[in-house]
Amino acid sequence: MIVKGFDPRAKLLMIILAAVYVTIDLSILLEISLILIFILPFFVSNLPLIGSSFFVIYVVQLLGSLYLLPYVESPFFIYIVSFIFNGFRLLLPGIIAGTFAIKTTSVSEWVATFKTLRVPNWLLIPIAVMLRFFPAVREDYHHIRKAMAFRGIGTSALDLLKKPATTFEYILIPLLMNATQVAEDLTVSALTKGLSLPGKHTTIVQLKWTVSDWLLIIAALIPFILNIGGTVS
Amino acid sequence: MLESKKKKIQLKEHISIGVYTAIYFIICALAAGLTVLIIPGYSYAFIPVITSLLAGTIYMLMVAKVPKFGAISIMGSIMGIFFLIVGRFPGATVIAIVISILADVIAYLFKYRNKVGVLFSYIIFSYSLIGPVVPMIFFPSFYQDQLIEQGRDAAYIEGVFQSVSEYTLIILVVSILIMSVIGGVFGQRMMKKHFEKAGIV
Amino acid sequence: MTRMIQSNAVSFQYLHTTEAFLKDININVNKGECILICGASGSGKSTYSRILNGISPAYIEGELSGEHFTADLRAGESEIEEYVPKVGSVFQNPKTQHFTVDAMSELAFPLENTGVDPEIIREKIIEKSEALEVDHLLDRNLFEMSGGEKQQIAFVAANMLEPIILILDEVTSNLDQEAIERIRNMVLKLKATGQTIIIFEHRLAWTRGIVDRYLLFDDGKIKKEWSADEFNQLTNDQLHDLGLRSMDLDAHREQIQLKLKASNNSANAKLSTKNLAVGYLDHKVLNNLDLSFNAGEVTGLLGPNGTGKSTLANTLSGLQESITGQILWDNKVVSKKELIQKSYLVMQDMNYQLFSDSVENEILLGAKHPEYLDDLLNALNLSEFRDRHPMSLSEGQKQRVVIASALLSGKEIIIFDEPTSGLDYEHMERFGNLLSDLKKSKNVIIVITHDEELASKWCDSIIQLKK
Numbered sequence: 053m054i055v056k057g058f059d060p061r062a063k064l065l066m067i068i069l070a071a072v073y074v075t076i077d078l079s080i081l082l083e084i085s086l087i088l089i090f091i092l093p094f095f096v097s098n099l100p101l102i103g104s105s106f107f108v109i110y111v112v113q114l115l116g117s118l119y120l121l122p123y124v125e126s127p128f129f130i131y132i133v134s135f136i137f138n139g140f141r142l143l144l145p146g147i148i149a150g151t152f153a154i155k156t157t158s159v160s161e162w163v164a165t166f167k168t169l170r171v172p173n174w175l176l177i178p179i180a181v182m183l184r185f186f187p188a189v190r191e192d193y194h195h196i197r198k199a200m201a202f203r204g205i206g207t208s209a210l211d212l213l214k215k216p217a218t219t220f221e222y223i224l225i226p227l228l229m230n231a232t233q234v235a236e237d238l239t240v241s242a243l244t245k246g247l248s249l250p251g252k253h254t255t256i257v258q259l260k261w262t263v264s265d266w267l268l269i270i271a272a273l274i275p276f277i278l279n280i281g282g283t284v285s
Numbered sequence: 286m287l288e289s290k291k292k293k294i295q296l297k298e299h300i301s302i303g304v305y306t307a308i309y310f311i312i313c314a315l316a317a318g319l320t321v322l323i324i325p326g327y328s329y330a331f332i333p334v335i336t337s338l339l340a341g342t343i344y345m346l347m348v349a350k351v352p353k354f355g356a357i358s359i360m361g362s363i364m365g366i367f368f369l370i371v372g373r374f375p376g377a378t379v380i381a382i383v384i385s386i387l388a389d390v391i392a393y394l395f396k397y398r399n400k401v402g403v404l405f406s407y408i409i410f411s412y413s414l415i416g417p418v419v420p421m422i423f424f425p426s427f428y429q430d431q432l433i434e435q436g437r438d439a440a441y442i443e444g445v446f447q448s449v450s451e452y453t454l455i456i457l458v459v460s461i462l463i464m465s466v467i468g469g470v471f472g473q474r475m476m477k478k479h480f481e482k483a484g485i486v
Numbered sequence: 487m488t489r490m491i492q493s494n495a496v497s498f499q500y501l502h503t504t505e506a507f508l509k510d511i512n513i514n515v516n517k518g519e520c521i522l523i524c525g526a527s528g529s530g531k532s533t534y535s536r537i538l539n540g541i542s543p544a545y546i547e548g549e550l551s552g553e554h555f556t557a558d559l560r561a562g563e564s565e566i567e568e569y570v571p572k573v574g575s576v577f578q579n580p581k582t583q584h585f586t587v588d589a590m591s592e593l594a595f596p597l598e599n600t601g602v603d604p605e606i607i608r609e610k611i612i613e614k615s616e617a618l619e620v621d622h623l624l625d626r627n628l629f630e631m632s633g634g635e636k637q638q639i640a641f642v643a644a645n646m647l648e649p650i651i652l653i654l655d656e657v658t659s660n661l662d663q664e665a666i667e668r669i670r671n672m673v674l675k676l677k678a679t680g681q682t683i684i685i686f687e688h689r690l691a692w693t694r695g696i697v698d699r700y701l702l703f704d705d706g707k708i709k710k711e712w713s714a715d716e717f718n719q720l721t722n723d724q725l726h727d728l729g730l731r732s733m734d735l736d737a738h739r740e741q742i743q744l745k746l747k748a749s750n751n752s753a754n755a756k757l758s759t760k761n762l763a764v765g766y767l768d769h770k771v772l773n774n775l776d777l778s779f780n781a782g783e784v785t786g787l788l789g790p791n792g793t794g795k796s797t798l799a800n801t802l803s804g805l806q807e808s809i810t811g812q813i814l815w816d817n818k819v820v821s822k823k824e825l826i827q828k829s830y831l832v833m834q835d836m837n838y839q840l841f842s843d844s845v846e847n848e849i850l851l852g853a854k855h856p857e858y859l860d861d862l863l864n865a866l867n868l869s870e871f872r873d874r875h876p877m878s879l880s881e882g883q884k885q886r887v888v889i890a891s892a893l894l895s896g897k898e899i900i901i902f903d904e905p906t907s908g909l910d911y912e913h914m915e916r917f918g919n920l921l922s923d924l925k926k927s928k929n930v931i932i933v934i935t936h937d938e939e940l941a942s943k944w945c946d947s948i949i950q951l952k953k
Contacts, residue, residue, distance in 0.1 A: 064370070071375045074420075077430070121432070130442075131449040132327045134432055135421060146372020153370060160591045174299060178359055179366075181303025182310065184587055187629045189311060195838040198805060202830045203895070204852045205841070217471070220339070222841045225479050227308065228346055229877055230837045232485055235304040237582035239297040240541055245585070245643065246570040246599030248296045256594040256607045297545065478843045483877035 060165040062265040063153040069272050070146035086275040090148045106148050113141040159183045164257035196226050298351045305347040306360045312340045330418040337411035337465035341472025344407050349486040352397035361385020361413045377416025384413035404469045411465035422450045491515035495552035507533050509706040520683040525703035526729045526910045531686045535655045537561050540569035574644035578656040580636035589623050589639050596646045618642050618672050632791050634665025654685045659908035662791045662936045666692050688910050691735045731911050741942035756781040757930045762811035764801040771797045782928045784921050786941040789951030795934045799901050803829035829899040830892035836884035840876040848876050854896035862890050882913050901932045906940050918944035
């Protein structure tokens with residue numbers, strides 16, 4: 053199985069690059085190009101809606117920063133508004149890259165990526181189990197809510213307001229009881245299938261770094277290079 | 286039960302850690318969902334506050350099930366890695382890892398059993414999630430520079446940011462303290478009421 | 487290999503207990519044999535299965551005495567890792583034995599763990615999935631599969647390393663007849679390759695023609711042993727006397743046919759439907775349902791998985807909105823909200839339905855008639871567990887607690903979803919008796935089940951859904 057689309061390692065690299073960009077002060081023009089480059093993957097991965105939404109968010113932040121912020125007077129609001137329009141704007145590339153990574157990478161691809169990056173077992177296994185457990189929690193939650201509906205507990209918003217701790221308890225305790233049982237079953241099953249075997253564990257999901265990955269990273273570096281070169285300001 | 290007598294964490298316990306961390310993560314996501322509804326932009330700083338209120342039971346359960354050094358550290362580190370992946374300030378990851386190791390050490394010193402000790406460990410652990418907020422509080426220069434460029438008075442802006450940052454920091458530290466005590470005690474009560482009584486731990 | 491499976495005076499005692507759970511077991515199994523171990527719950531079957539695959543005493547700990555060998559590996563001395571290439575295990579719960587999220591990854595998992603080259607893994611997956619006829623499932627997500635499909639994948643996954651011994655630990659508990667047939671075919675194929683297969687089961691019928699020897703466990707000891715021929719001679723009654731389920735289901739199936747509802751509309755019906763369609767907006771699961779359910783009667787709801795039994799149950803109990811048609815109570819149309827108040831759907835997994843820290847508190851939660859608590863506890867044999875935490879009880883006891891809380895809440899419609907899956911004969915009978923007692927309180931009782939023995943004996947009428 054060769055991973056289609058971008059190599060997950062490239063996606064992770066994009067996130068790291070975004071973190072680097074936070075420390076650099078870019079001109080408006082370079083910043084816009086940076087955002088465009090970062091949302092590009094959404095468009096080539098058939099997710100235009102998400103890509104466009106991020107662009108809209110960016111534009112709102114930019115416009116807000118240029119035209120709204122100068123008029124805010126109260127100190128507390130200056131802080132908040134500047135945080136929303138300036139602070140988050142700096143973080144936006146990272147959020148875009150992170151969202152793309154999460155949206156387009158399957159669980160088995162994540163596990164394969166961590167295995168390839170030689171993440172140690174004591175980290176790899178809990179992460180793999182986490183990813184496998186999330187859909188199960190969703191199912192469990194629905195079952196518990198069904199049972200609660202019949203019992204007439206925690207059914208209305210009023211219940212949540214009047215007795216929040218008890219309602220929380222009703223949902224949480226069965227969830228945790230079940231989780232503990234699942235952990236035991238999973239462990240027995242995994243042990244019989246060799247999870248604890250020493251030596252190299254291979255992975256069937258093969259990561260392949262392709263031309264598109266190179267292009268992506270190079271494109272992502274362009275604003276950085278231009279900024280240093282001082283050509284665009 | 287599958288508890289091992291050996292001192293180091295065994296494979297089977299890694300699976301338990303994964304399961305409990307998954308639920309901790311979900312509670313964190315739930316807290317994020319709740320805080321964002323309050324004051325967009327600013328309130329996300331208070332995610333650790335709500336998380337610490339709700340996550341006590343899971344922490345206590347995991348400590349009871351895997352009373353060995355490493356479980357707490359791994360849980361905190363995974364949360365830290367998650368911060369990295371969603372593009373938050375990289376220092377947040379380091380902070381998460383360091384604080385959770387600290388929490389683990391504290392629990393270790395109390396042999397993962399003494400109730401006050403484990404509660405103390407939980408309080409410390411609750412601060413491991415403040416990483417993403419750090420830039421907002423300690424490096425406001427990013428936001429300040431742009432405001433100054435726009436023509437605002439530099440001294441005024443610096444003053445504003447300093448006071449709001451301090452103000453926020455104090456509220457944050459105090460509310461995490463309060464909420465984690467409440468959440469931790471609630472968690473310990475749940476342990477006694479349900480898990481110990483049912484023989485799960 | 488000198489010893490495929492050999493137990494000499496094997497005893498096993500769990501930690502913190504005063505008595506040995508397994509006592510003096512002596513078994514010898516040769517290569518290529520297929521043996522079945524049966525017996526009531528608590529007779530030691532699961533304990534023995536864990537000694538067979540190395541999980542005990544290393545992980546589920548206890549004290550082992552005597553000598554046990556699986557494929558020349560000595561229990562208590564060999565590490566679990568040594569068992570992995572030699573023993574494959576398939577477990578009871580389809581939801582909790584898969585480590586990954588999709589079929590491909592699950593089949594690759596054992597091979598990845600043993601460091602096999604990815605190319606070879608791919609070849610093996612194709613080879614094995616074709617041989618055992620699961621290739622159509624390969625591109626699917628495990629969370630979207632039915633229980634039967636998950637078990638099929640679990641089966642193939644257990645065989646990816648080509649183990650010489652296969653252990654099946656009550657693998658059919660949650661499955662319908664179709665799924666059991668598919669499992670049966672898989673087992674036949676594996677047996678033909680010379681694999682040694684040990685089956686632990688309550689549902690015996692599907693094992694005819696596959697198993698060479700039958701062993702009965704009772705109270706931790708081997709009570710009796712039969713060859714296949716001898717076992718096949720036993721009548722259903724003789725089996726029941728031994729605490730075992732029926733082997734020959736034909737008589738049961740005839741009974742079921744007799745109980746099928748001929749006419750579907752009865753004027754006395756407490757709960758009825760008129761031209762009901764259930765399902766989802768874009769996808770009708772069942773259509774044109776004119777059903778009737780009488781108070782004080784047990785109606786069985788049978789049919790293969792996927793025919794809409796759960797959807798129907800969800801709609802009748804008010805969890806789901808019907809698409810068209812009406813649901814009537816005492817000949818008056820009722821709303822979804824009213825149905826939820828009147829109904830209780832007892833789900834298969836008790837863990838999702840227990841909320842309190844004591845049996846008493848659990849039953850009193852939401853109770854409409856708390857004054858009847860003591861009577862109810864007595865009637866359901868729960869008095870001695872009054873202060874116990876519900877999660878510390880056995881599955882059967884938990885089930886009775888859930889039923890008690892439904893009754894004390896004044897529920898008039900009680901629907902059971904697979905209440906006897908995985909239960910041995912005695913517990914199935916006990917549940918049947920419980921159903922009879924429930925009839926006295928004039929509730930409408932509906933039972934969704936694959937268990938033909940339960941349906942034939944304890945249901946008053948049966949509705950059968952077809953694809």
